[in-house]
Amino acid sequence: MTYVFIVSRGERCEGSSVVGVFSDEAKATEVALSQEACDGWEKASPWLDNVTVWWDGCDFVQVVRHQVQ
Numbered sequence: 001m002t003y004v005f006i007v008s009r010g011e012r013c014e015g016s017s018v019v020g021v022f023s024d025e026a027k028a029t030e031v032a033l034s035q036e037a038c039d040g041w042e043k044a045s046p047w048l049d050n051v052t053v054w055w056d057g058c059d060f061v062q063v064v065r066h067q068v069q
Contacts, residue, residue: 002067002069003065004065004066004068005023005024005025005027006020006021006022006064007019007021007063009032009059010059010062019031029052029063032052032054032063033061035061037056038056039057041054042054042055042056044060
């Protein structure tokens, strides 16, 4: 299976926008965590297998794994 990793940034209850799409999860994580944060990103407890989320107050960044054909 082939996957892409979509990095997005947003605000709770306000939606998000895509920062980039990557073929490498490590690069996607690096880009996600390089986004500006006031107090620093804190990793959230996972609630889905294909989503990794970091919070900073109301702001968040996430990496979502999607299977492609």
